[in-house]
Amino acid sequence: MAGIVHIFHSGRRGYRQRVHTERPKPLQQYTTEGLYDSFRFGLDDLIADLVRPQLQCRTLRSHALTVEEQVLIALRFYACGTFYQVIADSMGVHKTTVGEVVTVVSDALARLLDHFVTFPNDGQIAKVKQKCFLLGDMPNTIGVIDCTHVHIQAPHQREWE
Structure with missing residues (x-):
């Protein structure tokens, strides 16, 4: 009862538990052909190792995205060119996350441009x-x-x- 009175008087809502749902794992659920159809890259051609130093999170707190997940989100955007919401729904993340990931991965790939384009x-x-x-x-x-x-x-x- 005291907790309800405290919330009422302080004008604040109570703490809401964060719900984390299991994200899809495209590397496990797609075949090589399916990966190529959806992401324009096969399993052997994945570029995650190239950008790992720039994208690696220091901790796994707050269910941070792995490098592979970040690269797949960006590749899905590059392959489809669709709205962030559509990619977010298919990858199990929020559309804001898709926008941030596409920006970060694009910047990491742009830094590697001189190594591959001459x-x-x-x-x-x-x-x-x-x-x-x-x-x-x-x-x-x-x-x-x-x-x-x-x-x-x-x-x-x-x-x-």
Whole structure:
């Protein structure tokens, strides 16, 4: 009774117990093909070890995300490009967590950019130009990016009227 009176007089709500639910474990529940379909990476290609020094939590307090979970959340966002809420629901975390994880993992990967992305020197540029020209009659092409090409048709004159 004294506790109820104390809460009433202090105007504060009582302590609410935090509820921790078990998060899904994609590395255990997906096959290699399923991982590739959902995250665009297979089990052997996972990049968690590359960013582990930047993402490793010092403690496991408050059910902190493992490096693998953080990387999978970010990869899911990169693969789908969907809303944080959708990724949060599928990964068993809050949408705010998804936003924070995507930012942290993206920053960690950006720091590794110089190790994996290099620009060709003059001799390599000449070779690539020649190969691209022989392959598809594309003159002065020094590189390509894998993507989907969509034909965009220019509007006719005064089409909007």
